[in-house]
Amino acid sequence: MGRKRRSGQMFLRLSVLLCLTVQAAVCAGCSVMGGSKGAAMGTELAGSGKIKLVLWGGVPPEAGPDAVVQAWNASHPGIALEYVRYVNDDDGNLKLDTALMAGQQVDLYFNYSFSQLERRIDAGVALDLSGFDDYDPDVRMGEDAAAWKVNGRYYGVPTKQNYYFVALNKEALEAANLPIPLSWTWDEMRQYARVLSRTYKYGLLQHLEPFSDPIDSLLTRVGYTDGSGHSRMDHPLVAHWLETMRAMMMDDRSTPEYGVQLTSKMPVEQNFLSGEAAMLNIGEWLFRSANNMKDYPRNFTIAFAPVPRLTEQEDDYVPRGGLGDVISIHPSSAHIAAAWEFVKWYADGGMLPMAEGGRFPASQGADRDVAMNYILGQQGPVLYDIDSLERVLHGRKTPNFVRSVPQPVLDLRIEEYEKYFLGVQTLEQTVGNMSRRHMEYLSDKR
Incomplete structure (x- = not known):
């Protein structure tokens, strides 16, 4: 295992050198993002027909992502979402990192640890979100969101409560x-x-x-x-x-x-x-x-x-607690504005089907009762001791x-x-x- 970890780190250290042009593009893109959100989205859609967003995540498609994709595509007919699964282990994260660096289409992706996010920021493949002013994770997710800031900035939005x-x-x-x-x-x-x-x-x-x-x-x-x-x-x-x-x-x-x-x-x-x-x-x-x-x-x-x-x-x-499932945007995505729309939609309720696999939404914009129903399902009282489950979910120590x-x-x-x-x-x-x-x-x- 140690060799796998070290090889992944070596890849990322070397890849920083390859990312200088990407980082330059990020800096250039920040001024664009400060403009009108609607204008940016309109520019992407104008004359191009349906665009495609590709999202990478570690959850099996049948455990929630398929339902998320269906819901998004039904409500956003001009933007087709595709989900690619990577296993959240050393090999899987190396696969994602390679795709991020190699120019494959990865518009959005999930980070499952702070160290992974930090390395991707250093490699220039996580967009600085400070250029967007229409969604504040500090307000939507509360004070726990700040644990995911790097140098005072968000490079991804934490979407779920950790338990x-x-x-x-x-x-x-x-x-x-x-x-x-x-x-x-x-x-x-x-x-x-x-x-x-x-x-x-x-x-x-x-x-x-x-x-x-x-x-x-x-x-x-x-x-x-x-x-x-x-x-x-x-x-x-x-x-x-x-x-x-x-x-x-x-x-x-x-x-x-x-x-x-x-x-x-x-x-x-x-x-x-x-x-x-x-x-x-x-x-x-x-x-x-x-x-x-x-x-x-x-x-x-x-x-x-x-x-x-x-x-x-x-x-x-x-x-241990706080928030997790941090969704980042690749700075070289051709559809940054559309990707940002997805991030907000997902965090504020689009992720609810993920709750069946235990992913409880962090945003105040999501319906927590619906999430609990997803977790428990029809057999909840038979499958689980509800009193002890509620103590774990709602009696979180801070x-x-x-x-x-x-x-x-x-x-x-x-x-x-x-x-x-x-x-x-x-x-x-x-x-x-x-x-x-x-x-x-x-x-x-x-």
């Missing part, structure tokens, strides 16, 4: 006399997993995307460096979380060994829904599969709990964080804790190496 949680087999907890947690620590999670693994193959499965969130939750609160500039990657609670996870893998056998999960590309969602595990640490994209009873039938109710914290005090806990750690730091961190989980270095070496390499990165950036 991260632990999905629970409610009947499994009831059989083990374990209550649905309202608030808990990773030590308590370990105890739950140990008990549940007596009956299930695994007490806990984790999606690898939010796997390291406990580290960022802690360091968002205490700071990634101390007052003297020393990295806090060697914080005692970081070490405690790593130790806890390895003990769950190797001693308790209540969660998969990291190497096994990595090499097998374990489909944790399907494993949880098939009844192989009693708990799953994941995000709102679980609904995409959990609502699909045809392909993923199950005979249990899903309940929900917050992600455990490392700290003992609830008041000290900063969970402040929260959007992961904004630079990609090289994410990479070095993963590389080091992979060695620990694979048994090739000690805990002390791991946190020491993470801290040292983090400080080297910070030094190189100065």
Whole structure:
């Protein structure tokens, strides 16, 4: 995995040199965008017949995008939207980055992490949206939107609320006399997993995307460096979380060994829904599969709990949250004004069919009740424990964080804790190496 990440970064660093002409075009285009929105759109449509917009995203077409495309095309007969799916992993993001740089038609695309957006801004393939004055994400999405600003500007519009949680087999907890947690620590999670693994193959499965969130939750609160500039990657609670996870893998056998999960590309969602595990640490994209009873039938109710914290005090806990699914416009698009119309339409309600896959709209212009109906469907009370779901969706703790750690730091961190989980270095070496390499990165950036 490390090689794939580094190859993607190398591609983007090299591509910056190729983007100088694109960046120049962006600067030139900013003055044009400041003019009349209607005039810009009229210029694009005049004498050209129907235009085509191409949107790239990471969600399977059948899980919402197809319905979005149909709704847009029905209401905008002069602008045909086409959706291209890329898988949101290292290879998929490299595929998108290559298309952005190679001149393929990519008018709009979704970014699923801050580091991806930042790299694309640096590569000159994300349009500065400050030239548009008819839509303000700060107003429409609220204060959480600002986490996606880069140097005070938006290069994409965040469109959905982020939700991260632990999905629970409610009947499994009831059989083990374990209550649905309202608030808990990773030590308590370990105890739950140990008990549940007596009956299930695994007490806990984790999606690898939010796997390291406990580290960022802690360091968002205490700071990634101390007052003297020393990295806090060697914080005692970081070490405690790593130790806890390895003990769950190797001693308790209540969660998969990291190497096994990595090499097998374990489909944790399907494993949880098939009844192989009693708990799953994941995000709102679980609904995409959990609502699909045809392909993923199950005979249990899903309940929900917050992600455990490392700290003992609830008041000290900063969970992951904020907004996501940031939609950007390629500055070399021939249809920038039309693309901007789509961004506003999508954010303010066009995205509602995406809610069936858990994508809850962030804009105040979208109907939240309709989104909830999409999420629950007709079988909602049968499929889900509604009380615990509403606590997760509507009882969100603030402040929260959007992961904004630079990609090289994410990479070095993963590389080091992979060695620990694979048994090739000690805990002390791991946190020491993470801290040292983090400080080297910070030094190189100065």
